[in-house]
Amino acid sequence: AKSPKQNEAELEAALTAERQAPAAPALVTKWMTCIRGDSDGAFVHFAPPTTSDNSLLVLGLYPNAKADIKRVCATEHEMLDLLKFDNVDWVDFVPLSSRSTNAVIDQRIVESFADDEELVRDYCRRFAEHLSADANAKGYQSADA
Numbered sequence: 166a167k168s169p170k171q172n173e174a175e176l177e178a179a180l181t182a183e184r185q186a187p188a189a190p191a192l193v194t195k196w197m198t199c200i201r202g203d204s205d206g207a208f209v210h211f212a213p214p215t216t217s218d219n220s221l222l223v224l225g226l227y228p229n230a231k232a233d234i235k236r237v238c239a240t241e242h243e244m245l246d247l248l249k250f251d252n253v254d255w256v257d258f259v260p261l262s263s264r265s266t267n268a269v270i271d272q273r274i275v276e277s278f279a280d281d282e283e284l285v286r287d288y289c290r291r292f293a294e295h296l297s298a299d300a301n302a303k304g305y306q307s308a309d310a
Contacts, residue, residue: 188260196261199274206264208233209289215252222291223247225257228271232262252256256292258284 184228188196200207210232221244229238237245241253259278263269278284 186191187302189287195278195281195284196259199259199271199278200261200263201269207261207269208264209260210262211260212255212257215254216308217251219251220254221248221250221252222254222256222295225255226275227257227259227267228255230263249257254295255297256288258288258298 193209197204197207197295210228212228215237223244223245229235231238232238237253244250244253259270259275261270
């Protein structure tokens, strides 16, 4: 049997690898269509993983602005305080953040992404990979095993 530390290390490695994998160029091109004006200030951002057993998993719309340097946003602080979790793990539908404010993200276009099968499948895939990595690291087995 694996120790909790081994399980935690495996989870962190699996989630880090998932989030560091480059996004398919076709997906990035589609995501970037929701940026108003110059897209130079927008970037793809997959939230870094947490490994706590007391984490809240949130299926979000898109990351906070400056997500690469501002790890915990106000929304996350409020959720942690109110719900008493140690960390928040995010799987965002549109993994774009901006260097200024997220006002550059056109939510009407993001809404239209719900009708794009490729984007929805990618979101579901990333969510399933997150759940699978977490379950594997914690030693859970599927009913098929």
